[in-house]
Amino acid sequence: MADSSFSYDDIKIKVQPPLKEVKWTYKDYKDWELKPGERVELIYGIVYAISTPNTFHQRISMILSGNLYNFFEGKTCEPFAAPFDVRLFYKEDESDDTVVQPDLIVVCDPQKLGKEGCRGAPDLAIEILSPSNTATEINRKKNLYLKAGVLEFWIVDPEEKLVEINVLKDGNYTAYFYRLGESLKSFKFPGFELPLDALFAEV
Numbered sequence: 001m002a003d004s005s006f007s008y009d010d011i012k013i014k015v016q017p018p019l020k021e022v023k024w025t026y027k028d029y030k031d032w033e034l035k036p037g038e039r040v041e042l043i044y045g046i047v048y049a050i051s052t053p054n055t056f057h058q059r060i061s062m063i064l065s066g067n068l069y070n071f072f073e074g075k076t077c078e079p080f081a082a083p084f085d086v087r088l089f090y091k092e093d094e095s096d097d098t099v100v101q102p103d104l105i106v107v108c109d110p111q112k113l114g115k116e117g118c119r120g121a122p123d124l125a126i127e128i129l130s131p132s133n134t135a136t137e138i139n140r141k142k143n144l145y146l147k148a149g150v151l152e153f154w155i156v157d158p159e160e161k162l163v164e165i166n167v168l169k170d171g172n173y174t175a176y177f178y179r180l181g182e183s184l185k186s187f188k189f190p191g192f193e194l195p196l197d198a199l200f201a202e203v
Contacts, residue, residue, distance in 0.1 A: 027094035045097040056158045056203045077108040085117030088148040103128045121148040128156045152188040161200045
């Protein structure tokens with residue numbers, strides 16, 4: 001999840017001159033040369049760094065990935081794990097200015113899958129929080145996914161051992177909260193359930 005404004009001095013941008021006030025697009029983004037292991041997101045033309053995930057984050061990601069893979073095996077919908085570019089407001093001319101990398105997504109429309117990633121809103125987006133994430137950053141992502149029309153958005157909080165599932169209804173998100181002792185349930189994909197005791201067992 002994006003957690004801070006990015007320093008433009010840390011990125012080799014193939015634009016001359018690299019003006020900081022410019023609003024970047026996917027066309028710019030795809031040509032940037034990042035340092036090894038470095039990832040960024042582009043939100044409304046502004047660059048944000050993605051924090052390096054810790055061990056707990058990766059354990060949770062692996063558990064979710066495995067369960068999603070097993071659930072969707074043989075189905076039309078397909079899960080993907082970061083790093084995987086999601087161009088929420090896709091434009092064929094590459095002038096779209098938002099590229100995010102949720103920790104996990106599910107895409108049900110094969111036509112949204114391009115060689116570079118997802119072209120448009122996925123059906124499900126999952127963000128696993130890190131200690132550095134702030135409420136402002138979380139709300140930014142929630143509003144972004146709402147505007148893009150992501151049908152279901154999960155916020156997984158390892159510290160609180162809590163999962164918030166936001167379901168798109170009547171143009172807004174309705175939030176459902178799941179805690180230890182309960183099983184999270186997808187509204188978009190009936191039948192998908194995962195006990196939180198298992199999800200957070202190693203946290």
